[in-house]
Amino acid sequence: MFEAFLNSALLIAVCMVLLFVVAVVIKNNSIVDIFWGLGFVIIAIFSISFSGDFTAKKILASSLVLIWGMRLSAHIFFRNIGKGEDFRYKAWREQWKNFYVRSFFQVFMLQGIMMLIIASPIILVNSSASDEIGFLDIIAVLVFACGFIFETVGDAQLTRYRTDPANKGKIITTGLWQYTRHPNYFGEALLWWGIWLFAASEINGLLTIISPLVITLLLRYVSGVPLLEKKYQGRADWEEYKKLVPPFIPGFRR
Numbered sequence: 001m002f003e004a005f006l007n008s009a010l011l012i013a014v015c016m017v018l019l020f021v022v023a024v025v026i027k028n029n030s031i032v033d034i035f036w037g038l039g040f041v042i043i044a045i046f047s048i049s050f051s052g053d054f055t056a057k058k059i060l061a062s063s064l065v066l067i068w069g070m071r072l073s074a075h076i077f078f079r080n081i082g083k084g085e086d087f088r089y090k091a092w093r094e095q096w097k098n099f100y101v102r103s104f105f106q107v108f109m110l111q112g113i114m115m116l117i118i119a120s121p122i123i124l125v126n127s128s129a130s131d132e133i134g135f136l137d138i139i140a141v142l143v144f145a146c147g148f149i150f151e152t153v154g155d156a157q158l159t160r161y162r163t164d165p166a167n168k169g170k171i172i173t174t175g176l177w178q179y180t181r182h183p184n185y186f187g188e189a190l191l192w193w194g195i196w197l198f199a200a201s202e203i204n205g206l207l208t209i210i211s212p213l214v215i216t217l218l219l220r221y222v223s224g225v226p227l228l229e230k231k232y233q234g235r236a237d238w239e240e241y242k243k244l245v246p247p248f249i250p251g252f253r254r
Contacts, residue, residue, distance in 0.1 A: 004050050004127040008043050009116055015039065016112040020104050029089040029107055030080055036111070037072035040065050043119045047126035055131040061198040064144050065122050068151075068191060075155050088227055118192060118215050120208040121199035128202045136201050144194030150176060150187025150250075158184070171237055179250040181241070185224045186248050189216040220248050 015035070023029050044065040048058050080086070085093070089107075096102045157175040161167050176183035193212040199205040218224060225247055232238040 004047050005116070005120070005123050007050060008047060008119070008123055011042065011046055012039060012112045012115055013109075015042065016108045020108045023103070023108070024100060028085045029093075029103055030084075030086040032107055032111055033086065034073050034076050034080065036115070037069035037076070039069075039112070039115045040119055040122070041069035041073075043115070044069075044122050044126070047123045051126050053129070057130050057133050057137060057198065058126050060133060060137070060141070061122055061125045061195065064141070064148075064191075065119075065195065068144075068148060071152065072188075075159075079159070087231065114214065114218065118211045120211050121192075121196045121205075124199045124202055124205060124208050130202055134201060136197055140194045140197035142194070143197060144191045147187045147189070147191030147194055150190060151184045152187070154183030154187060171232065171235075171241055173241055173245070176250070178245065179252070181245050181247050182219075182225055182228070183250070185219040186250065189219050189248075192216075 019032060019035055023031055044062040048054065048062045051058065084090075092103075092107075093099055154176045157177065158172055161172045161174070180186050189212065192215045196208060196212045199208045229238075229242075229247075
């Protein structure tokens with residue numbers, strides 16, 4: 001696995017450097033969000049190709065990563081098109097001294113490192129000699145499917161809600177959004193627990209539990225929920241919604 005991980009790291013480093021150059025030219029760091037899903041697709045395809053051994057389990061796990069990554073990147077691309085730079089990156093552009101240096105390391109390189117850590121289960125699976133699909137792998141598919149549905153349906157409901165002019169300036173509180181304030185973030189964390197289950201039965205597979213732990217903690221406490229909710233802080237409708245609906249793990253309204 002070490003060789004596959006090292007080669008994946010070099011590949012993603014090159015991708016991030018090129019992406020940074022493009023971001024500087026177009027003055028838009030938001031493209032790093034579009035690349036998030038594609039980066040995992042690149043890692044999955046590269047690691048299974050590097051192994052030279054296309055077993056049923058490797059194809060299944062890699063295909064799930066490919067489906068998720070392509071869907072997410074396409075969703076973010078069409079969501080962002082024509083809207084300029086995301087508000088978070090705009091704020092950092094105004095606040096940070098040595099903006100381009102900090103952007104290179106704190107946005108692009110850091111995201112590349114996080115990507116490699118989170119992708120460790122699929123790298124391990126594609127580096128292993130495992131062939132047969134076992135019971136734990138079936139559970140992995142089911143967990144992944146639940147997470148994928150939450151993320152996909154949550155994104156679709158939010159997109160549909162925002163395209164209705166009558167909802168301009170309002171907060172979505174229907175569909176999956178009545179059970180969790182961030183169904184898409186919860187779904188993304190959950191599906192990576194599913195991908196990890198593919199690796200759990202492999203040698204050293206338990207070590208890759210760092211992957212779902214990191215993505216869950218990032219989305220819940222660092223770059224996901226806190227940054228987005230800060231944007232709505234102080235609004236009366238948001239504060240009321242916040243009292244009633246759990247922030248991450250779905251539950252019934254209080």
